[in-house]
Amino acid sequence: MATPQDEHAIPLQQVNVPVLNLEWIHSWLNPATLERLMQVWGLVRRSPLPPSSSGKAREGSRRIPTADARLLRKAGITEDASSTITGGWIIPFSVVEEKTTGSRRRWIAWPRDKNREDPYEANVPLLHISHYLSPVMAEAASCLDLKASFFQVSLPRETRHLLRCRVEDGTLVELTRLPMGYKAGPEILQIITSAIAGLTTVVRPLWAAPPSVRVDVWIDNIRIAGSKSDATLWKAQVLRNADSCHASLGEERESGATQYTFLGVQFDHTHQAVSLSDKFVRSVRAMPALKSLTIAEMEFMASRFLYAAAILGTRLCDYYFFIKAVRRRLSALNRGIVLETSPANLPPSAVGLGERLRHTIENNRKRIIKPTEKASAAVITDASLHGWGAVIIPDSGDVKIAG
Template identity: 75%
Template sequence: MAEAASCLDLKTTFFQVSLPRETRHLFRCRLEDGTLVELTRLPMGCKASPEILQIIIASAIAVVTTVVHRLWAAPPLVRDDVWIGNIRIAGSKSGATLWGAQVLRNADGRRATMGEDRESGAAQYTFLRCSLITLQTVFLSDEFVRSVCAMPALNSSTIAEIEVTASRFSYAATTFCTRLYDYYFFIEAVRRRLSAVDQGIVLETSPTNLPPSAVDLGEGLRHINENIIVSESSSPRKRHQPPSSRMHRSMDGEPFLFQTPATLKLPE
């Protein structure tokens, strides 16, 4: 019997972890205007961020037995694979479809939001921008690589375009194990524009008008991704092992990367 799969994408917008007071001094930084702050919650996208929680949440919703009791596990002929916030349920078409529906009910019961990009019981499928080789190794899909290389210039993008661009850049970078904290102010600049859209101050079609320093950081991230993509396209495809200490992104366009990180202003 041919294998089929249901692929789902988890949005973890509602999940953030507060920093204990005794550790906040380890997460101090300066804003663009020079103000010294310390974070009370970690911004998504930093290597030290709680995005590892996303993997645990996705595993719990998919009822992976490494985090959930076997009593509630998937049927024996159905296999769950989890990578970042993506869930693939493989097996017979009926088994994958039925268990996929159960996973959606699990997510709904825990107030988790599933993305719009999903496949149910498909005979031909991708793993939502990532191809899963084993539970330890992944590589970016060709479709996603092409989308990263086709992103428009940052200094001429609208806010809607920059959201997708920043998200794809971040996703590719974390898969390549690039240190995203070095690009924090680019991500923060994008987040501020999205916050302005949420408040009705500007439109999604408005120009981004990023500060030159943020544009430089974003273009630097683009070049790093493109250089890695070019180097790997000229050699056998490299499979990246996701270290448990590194945090990862999910699908493009998701708001959780840009959630406002709470900060506490400090005296100089």
């Protein structure tokens, strides 16, 4: 989370984007996807409080800095609150992101009441990272992304009283666009982006991408892989789709590229190789030593390590006792024995294995993706007086736990 000093020194992301046309998106979707979008969109309209509790939601202490509020209002992201009684509050804050042009802050609105009360179960088809590596064997790829994607989705006027907060000077404002921070937001964006990209499982056949390309979508990022000409041609169609529904795309529009970054992975189509992005490696190097972590920090670090290992093809069997130690501490957290802020207290042997895995990740050796790799997995079982357990480690790095 950005500090008060960051809020004054680091610029806010560009949020001045027009509203996209959801009616166009609806017309492209196949019946099943349209029905799902309508179900999720119905939650956006749902009040997080019973009618009898209207106006009784508890206001948070965080307020929007005056300079940020000015930018958000100018961009049409917020407006003065209407006369409707407040039905819910957001917690506004920003986080610092590293970009090629320097650091910037991303503004987030956390709708505490709606996130707690809305009966939402995620159904977003985001796969394990190993499923996104094989397209490096294609000749090239084109990459696109939606700019300030959540802010391109307009909120119905009758729902805006559910998403309010105050500016530093006390002014009561409400959101006019879909908040980044709402738990159903990623699925809404996934469907919208998939429609623009022509994902075959989402759109009607008339709008679907041809079989000569593979299209991958991750929330608001698009990759089109295939021959250089096919990837370039379908990218042009995606641009036309975006223009039709008034969607704003990012300025970094790689077309028919053989080297690019997607989902934290550096893809090299010329050598059919993958490695970690420079940004990812820097983030691993900046992490504190394993022996000094809290349980929350340990969980974050372990998840990053497993993600990186799946990309680099690292044999996780060699680090089983590190995974086991992390699993035990998280089990204690789930049972209420320890807190997220408690020291992780990993055994020295587990710390040593974890630091060895970190060293492997920092070396970031390119991995050649082969079309004929045989699938295999290791199953490691463990038993004690308290029960039994098993860890299944496929070559893909998609670790599964039972017991």
